Amino acid sequence: MGSETLFFGTLIGTYMVYNGASVVGPYPRDVLDIPLTTISTFVLLMSSLAVVLALEFLQQGKRKLALFWTMMIIVLGCGFLAFQAYEFTHFYHVGLTLQSNIFGSTFFVLTGFHGAHVTVGVIWLLVLWFDMYRGHMGPQQSLRLEIAGLYWHFVDIVWIVIFTLVYLMEFV
Amino acid sequence: MAEHHGMQEAHAHAPAHGHGHDHAGGPDAPPHVGWKKYVLIGVILAAVTVLEVAAVESHIFPANVVIPALMVLTVAKFFLVVLYYMHLKMDHAIFGRVFWGPLFLAVLVVLGLFLLFHIVPTWGKFSN
Numbered sequence: 001m002g003s004e005t006l007f008f009g010t011l012i013g014t015y016m017v018y019n020g021a022s023v024v025g026p027y028p029r030d031v032l033d034i035p036l037t038t039i040s041t042f043v044l045l046m047s048s049l050a051v052v053l054a055l056e057f058l059q060q061g062k063r064k065l066a067l068f069w070t071m072m073i074i075v076l077g078c079g080f081l082a083f084q085a086y087e088f089t090h091f092y093h094v095g096l097t098l099q100s101n102i103f104g105s106t107f108f109v110l111t112g113f114h115g116a117h118v119t120v121g122v123i124w125l126l127v128l129w130f131d132m133y134r135g136h137m138g139p140q141q142s143l144r145l146e147i148a149g150l151y152w153h154f155v156d157i158v159w160i161v162i163f164t165l166v167y168l169m170e171f172v
Numbered sequence: 173m174a175e176h177h178g179m180q181e182a183h184a185h186a187p188a189h190g191h192g193h194d195h196a197g198g199p200d201a202p203p204h205v206g207w208k209k210y211v212l213i214g215v216i217l218a219a220v221t222v223l224e225v226a227a228v229e230s231h232i233f234p235a236n237v238v239i240p241a242l243m244v245l246t247v248a249k250f251f252l253v254v255l256y257y258m259h260l261k262m263d264h265a266i267f268g269r270v271f272w273g274p275l276f277l278a279v280l281v282v283l284g285l286f287l288l289f290h291i292v293p294t295w296g297k298f299s300n
Contacts, residue, residue, distance in 0.1 A: 002274030009278025013285040038225050042218060049214035052257050056207050153258045157250050163221075164246040168228045172235045172242070 001154055004117075008158045011113060012165060015106040022101035028170045031091050040083035041163045044118075047076035048156040051149040059142045063132070070129045070145070073152065077122040084115045107166065114162060117155045124148050205256055213256050220245050 019028075054069035088108070091097075096104045128145055131137040137144060224245050227238050255261040260268050 002270055005271070005274040005278050006281065009275075009281050013278075013282035016282065017285045017289040034225060034229060038221065041221055045217045045221065046214065048217075048253060048257050049210060052210045053207055056210065150258055153253055156257075157253050160246060160249045160253065164224065164242050168224055168242055169239070171228050172238045 001150065004154060008110075008114070008161075011106075011110045012161060015110050015166060018102045018106050022103040024101050026091075026094055026096045026100070026103075028103055028107075028166075031094055031096055032167055032170055033087070033090075034167060034171060036083065036087065037163065037167050040080050040087075041159065043076050043079045043083070044156055044159050047073050047080070048153055050076060051152050055142060055145050055149055058132070058137070058145055059139050061139050063138070066145075067129065067132055070125060070132060074122055074125050074129060077118055077125070077152075081115060081118055081122070084111065084118075088112075110162065110166070114155065114158055117158075121148070121152050121155055124151070205259075205262075209256070213252055217249055217252060220249050 050069045050072040054066050054073060057063075057069060058066035091104075096107075098105055098108050125148055128137065128148055131141075131144075224242055227233060227241055227245075233241075254271070258271075260271060
């Protein structure tokens with residue numbers, strides 16, 4: 001997690017340094033959609049809540065509730081990825097790609113790597129959900145969900161920073 | 173396996189903060205704050221996000237007010253997740269060091285990049 005912190009710190013730093021350096025459009029203000037991203041941010045924040053609830057119920061031995069909240073994390077994570085897929089597709093259609101300008105390069109690398117981390121988290125949690133469903137994971141094995149949860153929260157806090165620095169600051 | 177055992181051992185030596193912290197998973201499990209507090213933190217996180225967006229979208233306040241406010245609110249959200257959801261507040265100090273150390277380095281990297289690309293060129297020495 002320490003190396004991941006440095007990894008995203010470097011990507012965010014690079015985005016900030018090159019912010020406003022594009023000489024051709026589309027520019028951030030032309031494409032970024034605050035209402036849409038607010039919803040996807042809300043979805044990711046609520047998935048973090050689902051993580052702690054799933055872990056709490058798993059540790060208490062309430063298997064059905066743990067299964068439900070773990071599935072909620074997966075659904076909310078997929079929802080966030082769907083928003084990101086829509087956003088990327090929309091940007092592509094308005095002419096913003098990795099190669100179009102410095103904003104496109106830094107934006108897609110930063111948010112793309114974040115999305116890749118969410119995807120890994122969803123796959124990890126799917127594996128845990130199946131193990132829980134088949135009865136291979138109970139309170140004694142809750143550390144497995146806890147470690148996945150720490151990873152998920154980390155991905156969430158990275159997005160908290162990205163949402164402010166990349167999206168909100170652009171419209172101040 | 174050894175790492176797994178090590179984590180549990182470190183959790184077992186975590187200082188007890190008492191007052192509402194359940195130890196639902198037994199003595200080896202990390203202390204938790206309980207689902208009601210988790211939901212409350214979730215509501216606060218959502219409310220702060222709404223506040224951030226409202227501050228930007230309303231265009232009522234000048235930038236020199238909104239930018240510091242956004243930074244404070246973002247840091248508040250960050251700390252809420254790290255301290256309570258990632259339970260670093262209740263964990264053994266070693267987990268905190270493993271997280272805060274690299275975070276400090278990451279902040280230094282961002283500040284260093286800013287210094288190199290935005291501050292140093294304005295001195296005229298390295299600018300084109």
